[in-house]
Amino acid sequence: MIIVNTGNGKGKTTAAIGQIIRSLGRGWKVCLIQLFKGRKFYGEQKILAKLQNLDFYSFAPKHPFCFPGVSSEEVAGECQQALRLFDHIVEGRKRYQLIVLEEFNIALRDGYITLKDLFYTLDKADSRTHVLVTGRGAPAKLIRKADMVTEMKEIKHPFKKGISAQKGLEF
Amino acid sequence: MIIVNTGNGKGKTTAAIGQIIRSLGRGWKVCLIQLFKGRKFYGEQKILAKLQNLDFYSFAPKHPFCFPGVSSEEVAGECQQALRLFDHIVEGRKRYQLIVLEEFNIALRDGYITLKDLFYTLDKADSRTHVLVTGRGAPAKLIRKADMVTEMKEIKHPFKKGISAQKGLEF
Numbered sequence: 001m002i003i004v005n006t007g008n009g010k011g012k013t014t015a016a017i018g019q020i021i022r023s024l025g026r027g028w029k030v031c032l033i034q035l036f037k038g039r040k041f042y043g044e045q046k047i048l049a050k051l052q053n054l055d056f057y058s059f060a061p062k063h064p065f066c067f068p069g070v071s072s073e074e075v076a077g078e079c080q081q082a083l084r085l086f087d088h089i090v091e092g093r094k095r096y097q098l099i100v101l102e103e104f105n106i107a108l109r110d111g112y113i114t115l116k117d118l119f120y121t122l123d124k125a126d127s128r129t130h131v132l133v134t135g136r137g138a139p140a141k142l143i144r145k146a147d148m149v150t151e152m153k154e155i156k157h158p159f160k161k162g163i164s165a166q167k168g169l170e171f
Numbered sequence: 172m173i174i175v176n177t178g179n180g181k182g183k184t185t186a187a188i189g190q191i192i193r194s195l196g197r198g199w200k201v202c203l204i205q206l207f208k209g210r211k212f213y214g215e216q217k218i219l220a221k222l223q224n225l226d227f228y229s230f231a232p233k234h235p236f237c238f239p240g241v242s243s244e245e246v247a248g249e250c251q252q253a254l255r256l257f258d259h260i261v262e263g264r265k266r267y268q269l270i271v272l273e274e275f276n277i278a279l280r281d282g283y284i285t286l287k288d289l290f291y292t293l294d295k296a297d298s299r300t301h302v303l304v305t306g307r308g309a310p311a312k313l314i315r316k317a318d319m320v321t322e323m324k325e326i327k328h329p330f331k332k333g334i335s336a337q338k339g340l341e342f
Binding site: 001003004005007009010011012013014015016017018019021022023024025026028042043044045046047048051097098130143146147148149150151152153154155156157158166167168169171 | 172174175176178180182184185186187189190192193194196197199213215216218219222268269301314317318319320321322323324325327328329337338339340342
């Protein structure tokens with residue numbers, strides 16, 4: 001099954017983390033491939049790193065939007081590496097029941113990877129493997145292809161009142 | 172800060188679980204008070220039970236909608252117990268940085284607890300304690316009071332195609 005968490009609100013990543021915890025609780029093997037998130041930046045990463053049956057990869061920790069010094073080519077290269085890893089995993093013998101592609105919607109939006117390449121691997125995936133793709137602005141074609149889609153819609157956010165991201169809550 | 176996860180889509184509970192994991196990763200102390208969820212029914216509970224700095228309570232495991240044999244009075248009594256526990260916690264000396272009130276929106280909707288009683292405790296809470304309330308159909312007054320609100324909106328769900336809830340994904 002293909003699952004998509006998108007929208008402009010809080011909860012796309014935390015719902016993916018919660019999904020991982022739920023699946024691990026069922027004895028599933030889970031793979032998390034994260035983009036644009038420094039491996040040590042997010043609070044959850046410390047807990048995730050200790051959990052059994054979870055393989056955790058991180059690519060392109062610095063998005064050029066937040067780190068203007070980083071070149072787009074470099075980021076594109078790393079995103080494509082992440083996609084190739086996903087492809088190897090799907091092709092390989094090690095099976096996961098859940099693969100989370102964190103912020104891949106952003107990589108699609110910014111042209112670092114193509115929908116064609118993502119679909120190429122998704123189409124090969126074992127039907128018993130669930131793939132969860134997160135990030136705002138999921139492309140319409142991905143939404144059409146997906147089996148389950150949730151839009152995390154911002155109704156209210158303290159950023160709007162000028163309160164900046166809080167450690168422990170937003171990261 | 173008061174945070175609300177509401178809406179008809181998947182992700183309210185998983186985002187709360189993910190939030191708990193993130194907060195624990197920052198060394199926060201967290202309390203989870205769950206309604207309408209059998210303590211051993213959800214996959215994530217096995218993992219949560221093992222985590223340090225998380226206190227986890229469960230009340231009213233059987234909602235009359237799913238278990239018609241259960242009386243509303245019994246459920247109301249248990250929901251009110253859960254609310255009293257929340258009040259004791261807020262009054263007490265043991266401080267949490269995050270308290271999650273899982274499915275309390277449902278208890279409000281069904282009249283098992285009142286908004287007045289919930290607000291009574293919320294208004295007493297230490298400003299350094301974040302309270303996250305989940306469940307579909309959050310009351311408008313709670314949304315007005317909250318600082319951060321996300322609507323998890325269902326765009327697509329396999330239930331619609333007649334596929335039932337899958338172990339590891341939905342529970």
